[in-house]
Amino acid sequence: MRPLPDWLTDDRETAALAAMLAPDSSSSLEALAAESRAITLRRFGRTMTLYAPLYLSNYCSSGCVYCGFASDRKTVRHRLEPDETDRELAAMKKLGISDVLLLTGERTAAADFDYLRQSVEIAAKTMQRVSVEAFPMSVAEYRALADCGCTGITIYQETYNRERYEALHRWGPKKDFIDRLETPARALEGGIKSVGLGVLLGLSDPVEDALSLYRHLRHLGRTYWRAGMSLSFPRMRPQTGGYEPPFAVDDHTLARMIFAFRIALPDTELVLSTRESAAYRDGMSGLGITRMSIESRTTVGGYHETENKEKGQFEIFDDRTAKEFCTALRKKNIEPVFKNWEPAYNGPSDGNTAIIHTGEPQPCH
Amino acid sequence: MDSLQLGSYTFSSRLILGTGKFSSAAVMLEAVRASGAQLITVALRRFNREQAEDDLFGPLSAMKGITLMPNTSGASTAAEAVRAAHIARELSGSAFIKVEIHPNPQHLMPDPIETFEAARILAKEGFLVMPYITADPVLAKRLEEVGCASVMPLGSAIGSGQGVATAAMIEIIIRESGIPVIVDAGLRSPSEAAHAMEMGCGAVLVNSAVAVAGNPPEMAEAFAEAVSAGRKAFRAGLMQKSGSAIATSPLTTFLGTY
Amino acid sequence: MITIELNGQQQPLPADSAVSDLLAIIGSDGKSVAVVVNEQIIRPDNRSAHLLHEGDKVELLIFAGGG
Numbered sequence: 084m085r086p087l088p089d090w091l092t093d094d095r096e097t098a099a100l101a102a103m104l105a106p107d108s109s110s111s112l113e114a115l116a117a118e119s120r121a122i123t124l125r126r127f128g129r130t131m132t133l134y135a136p137l138y139l140s141n142y143c144s145s146g147c148v149y150c151g152f153a154s155d156r157k158t159v160r161h162r163l164e165p166d167e168t169d170r171e172l173a174a175m176k177k178l179g180i181s182d183v184l185l186l187t188g189e190r191t192a193a194a195d196f197d198y199l200r201q202s203v204e205i206a207a208k209t210m211q212r213v214s215v216e217a218f219p220m221s222v223a224e225y226r227a228l229a230d231c232g233c234t235g236i237t238i239y240q241e242t243y244n245r246e247r248y249e250a251l252h253r254w255g256p257k258k259d260f261i262d263r264l265e266t267p268a269r270a271l272e273g274g275i276k277s278v279g280l281g282v283l284l285g286l287s288d289p290v291e292d293a294l295s296l297y298r299h300l301r302h303l304g305r306t307y308w309r310a311g312m313s314l315s316f317p318r319m320r321p322q323t324g325g326y327e328p329p330f331a332v333d334d335h336t337l338a339r340m341i342f343a344f345r346i347a348l349p350d351t352e353l354v355l356s357t358r359e360s361a362a363y364r365d366g367m368s369g370l371g372i373t374r375m376s377i378e379s380r381t382t383v384g385g386y387h388e389t390e391n392k393e394k395g396q397f398e399i400f401d402d403r404t405a406k407e408f409c410t411a412l413r414k415k416n417i418e419p420v421f422k423n424w425e426p427a428y429n430g431p432s433d434g435n436t437a438i439i440h441t442g443e444p445q446p447c448h
Numbered sequence: 449m450d451s452l453q454l455g456s457y458t459f460s461s462r463l464i465l466g467t468g469k470f471s472s473a474a475v476m477l478e479a480v481r482a483s484g485a486q487l488i489t490v491a492l493r494r495f496n497r498e499q500a501e502d503d504l505f506g507p508l509s510a511m512k513g514i515t516l517m518p519n520t521s522g523a524s525t526a527a528e529a530v531r532a533a534h535i536a537r538e539l540s541g542s543a544f545i546k547v548e549i550h551p552n553p554q555h556l557m558p559d560p561i562e563t564f565e566a567a568r569i570l571a572k573e574g575f576l577v578m579p580y581i582t583a584d585p586v587l588a589k590r591l592e593e594v595g596c597a598s599v600m601p602l603g604s605a606i607g608s609g610q611g612v613a614t615a616a617m618i619e620i621i622i623r624e625s626g627i628p629v630i631v632d633a634g635l636r637s638p639s640e641a642a643h644a645m646e647m648g649c650g651a652v653l654v655n656s657a658v659a660v661a662g663n664p665p666e667m668a669e670a671f672a673e674a675v676s677a678g679r680k681a682f683r684a685g686l687m688q689k690s691g692s693a694i695a696t697s698p699l700t701t702f703l704g705t706y
Numbered sequence: 707m708i709t710i711e712l713n714g715q716q717q718p719l720p721a722d723s724a725v726s727d728l729l730a731i732i733g734s735d736g737k738s739v740a741v742v743v744n745e746q747i748i749r750p751d752n753r754s755a756h757l758l759h760e761g762d763k764v765e766l767l768i769f770a771g772g773g
Binding site: 473489490493494505508531534535 | 732738767768771
């Protein structure tokens with residue numbers, strides 16, 4: 084078994100964040116909110132970047148205990164064929180969406196790398212920004228995706244507690260904790276311009292996971308200093324598989340986490356999805372979150388057809404239309420941003436190569 | 449043990465002392481002794497038989513626990529700095545080289561382009577390159593990428609005594625850097641050195657502030673104490689500054705109450 | 707006799723002088739001096755073998771105060 088990297092347990096930098104996150108923290112939630120809001124306003128202005136997910140396929144080779152698409156679930160499996168992907172994207176465009184996140188399960192023969200690359204190619208024809216949340220790939224594969232117009236990779240560690248991780252991921256390629264941990268670095272090495280990290284809140288101790296997430300981001304930021312970074316705070320919702328999260332995170336704890344991360348990482352994009360309720364997302368707008376999904380469907384496809392009774396990966400909490408959502412944002416004096424990337428800049432980023440250190444890795448201070 | 453690691457060298461002192469501008473070699477040596485500094489900068493000069501006392505190599509190498517870090521001052525291009533580094537290595541016997549390239553003798557601001565080029569060449573040749581730079585976070589990362597042992601952003605202009613005027617930029621450099629960040633130039637008082645160390649600098653380099661003080665050895669000692677106090681404070685973890693004022697209308701009511 | 711340029715100034719020397727002879731003439735033990743002849747560094751173990759020629763540009767450098 085490969086050992087954990089040193090940076091994952093290095094607590095020299097996490098003291099301030101830990102102090103803000105501690106359940107008995109002396110900083111009141113209201114004070115953290117005020118500071119987080121001031122930083123967000125200064126750095127990002129009164130804007131919210133919007134994107135929508137498109138599930139390409141629900142085939143999966145992994146046995147994640149908590150996931151509705153795990154390979155032992157009875158869910159009907161299918162994938163979008165190129166013409167269907169086209170239709171879905173066209174339907175999304177009609178909703179105003181031009182920033183798409185393409186999703187698949189773990190690598191399978193039905194939804195393999197070639198399939199994913201082809202889907203990116205299709206999406207890049209009409210969308211302004213294409214990012215991917217799929218399976219871990221090699222540096223060469225990431226470079227090929229970047230060549231086709233993929234600019235971002237989202238890959239969550241789910242939990243940084245190795246023991247729990249290995250228990251929760253019962254089989255399949257995702258079982259390898261270290262390989263998963265090293266995936267964002269491979270993406271950046273391959274010229275992907277930005278990576279999204281996150282933990283699935285509910286799987287393990289949230290504070291411990293948050294501190295590790297912070298270390299992961301800081302570690303990547305030092306090495307791949309040209310790269311964009313984002314963090315997500317997905318909270319476990321009732322899944323198709325009926326999994327009860329053992330470390331359920333309440334509204335206050337999640338809020339504290341978002342504020343603390345904003346304060347600790349003033350420049351990092353913080354993402355909140357439609358897993359959260361309309362009231363929660365509205366309340367969070369302007370306080371720290373800078374990127375939100377809208378109009379989400381968590382079934383394969385789901386934008387084109389009007390009637391879809393199949394079950395998605397998880398349940399959507401905020402099911403407002405883009406129009407309704409934007410009205411709510413504007414009411415809070417926040418401008419919805421649908422285009423935040425110009426495809427003319429697509430292509431692998433050449434600068435993203437690991438720093439060559441001479442000799443032993445050094446403590447940074 | 450909290451020590452400063454530069455290449456394969458380990459230093460317990462985080463104060464680096466320059467040897468210019470002292471009233472005499474004897475006072476300088478006394479200040480070096482009082483400072484406890486283990487890394488000492490020197491400059492290359494032409495030999496002059498009328499001023500044999502200028503030669504610092506003998507007395508400095510006779511002191512125990514001192515490593516010499518020659519600088520390339522006088523160079524205004526990368527090629528000149530590389531040449532100076534080669535000559536300096538002959539004398540110092542150490543791999544350290546402070547790359548210092550300032551084309552304008554008035555303000556002595558470092559040339560980032562020539563500095564980068566010289567650092568790239570010298571790091572490849574195995575030097576422990578310590579580049580003196582403006583407080584530019586991108587330049588600092590580029591220098592780290594080519595294998596520098598540290599980066600040495602200026603606190604303010606050389607000899608200006610304006611302190612850490614570039615604090616906001618230096619904070620970014622420290623946050624992003626994988627190699628020690630050393631504030632070089634501009635410090636006037638020990639409290640400024642302590643401040644730099646509290647921010648998380650790996651070391652500070654001081655020269656004028658000690659050399660032109662009323663009592664240089666005493667000032668050297670004061671800097672040494674300030675540097676170790678600042679370092680200790682950084683390691684201990686400073687109290688968080690209090691955040692912004694609480695908004696008049698609460699921001700978190702949407703969460704409901706417990 | 708030959709004339710070399712020493713640190714930018716004319717310096718007469720007996721013909722067939724080596725670098726080590728020059729150091730002796732100007733009163734340096736050579737320990738704390740770097741010698742550069744026509745841009746080429748002359749290491750201590752080469753100084754008695756390296757002969758100087760008419761018009762050679764010789765730089766003798768020491769460590770002095772600097773920050």
